[in-house]
Structure formats: structure tokens, C-alpha cells
Amino acid sequence: MDVLLLNGPSLNLLGTREPNYYGVQTLDDIISNLAKITNDAGLTLQHHQDNSEARLIEHIHNATNNGAQYIIINPAAFTHTSIALRDAMLAVNIKFTEVHLSNVYKREDFRKRSYFSDIAQGTISGFGAQGYEFALQAAIQHIQQLKG
Numbered sequence: 635m636d637v638l639l640l641n642g643p644s645l646n647l648l649g650t651r652e653p654n655y656y657g658v659q660t661l662d663d664i665i666s667n668l669a670k671i672t673n674d675a676g677l678t679l680q681h682h683q684d685n686s687e688a689r690l691i692e693h694i695h696n697a698t699n700n701g702a703q704y705i706i707i708n709p710a711a712f713t714h715t716s717i718a719l720r721d722a723m724l725a726v727n728i729k730f731t732e733v734h735l736s737n738v739y740k741r742e743d744f745r746k747r748s749y750f751s752d753i754a755q756g757t758i759s760g761f762g763a764q765g766y767e768f769a770l771q772a773a774i775q776h777i778q779q780l781k782g
């Protein structure tokens with residue numbers, strides 16, 4: 635696996651969850667599009683959505699052994715709360731992009747604080763599902779440069 639994509643709590647409900655913020659595409663739709671883009675680039679994508687902080691941490695810990703060269707993560711509400719997930723990202727030291735479907739800076743004040751932005755390669759917020767595609771392009775470019 636080259637690219638690891640992680641989605642946090644309640645992102646399994648995309649499609650019906652607050653569509654004004656998160657759009658009408660389901661997570662399955664988003665993932666199959668991203669898998670195709672990755673495949674067309676000759677790389678592989680592994681995806682996990684989890685509502686549990688502990689299991690997300692396990693996926694991050696396993697990333698190195700599973701060969702991940704780049705991580706794309708939408709930590710969802712854990713963005714604003716989880717030192718544990720931040721520490722897991724620091725521990726594996728794999729380059730990553732933080733993605734949010736909604737523009738978190740247009741919303742409640744508590745969403746403006748992220749435990750990930752200062753350690754990410756970059757953050758994409760407010761472009762809906764397209765934000766994952768932008769992150770994936772960056773990941774693919776990074777990996778292709780590594781492979782020479």
C-alpha cells in the first residue's frame with residue numbers, strides 16, 4: 635500500500651450527514667473515485683474509516699509496516715481534541731495532508747483549533763470531496779518523486 639487514507643468519526647454517514655456542510659456524496663463514492671485515481675497512477679490506496687480514536691491510532695501505528703509512504707487524514711471531530719492522534723502521527727513520522735470537507739474557519743470557534751495543522755505538510759478545508767483529490771495529487775507527486 636502506498637497511500638493510507640483515514641477518516642474519523644461520523645464520516646461513514648456522508649451523503650446524509652449535514653449535506654450543507656459535507657455534500658451529498660457517500661464515503662463509498664468518494665473512496666472508489668480516489669482508488670481509481672491512485673490506481674491510474676500505478677499506486678495503491680488503503681482506506682479506513684473509524685469512529686474509534688483507539689482504532690485510528692492502531693491504523694497509524696500499522697502504517698509503516700504496511701508500507702504507507704503518505705497519509706491523508708480527515709480526523710473529523712478528533713481534529714479539535716486529540717493529542718493522542720497527533721502523537722501517533724508524530725511517532726510514525728510519515729508525511730501527511732489534513733483534509734476537511736467543510737471550511738472549518740467559517741464555523742464555530744472550536745473548529746478553528748487543530749492538533750494536526752502545524753505538523754501536516756498542508757491542510758485542505760472547504761472544498762468538499764474534491765479536497766481529498768487535491769490531497770491525493772500531492773501524495774502521488776510526493777511518492778513519484780521518492781521513487782525517482
Ligand code: DQA
Binds near residue numbers: 711734737745
Ligand atoms: C470535518 C470538520 C470537523 O470540525 C467535524 O467535526 C467533522 C468533519 C470536515 O470534514 O469538515 O466531523 O473534519
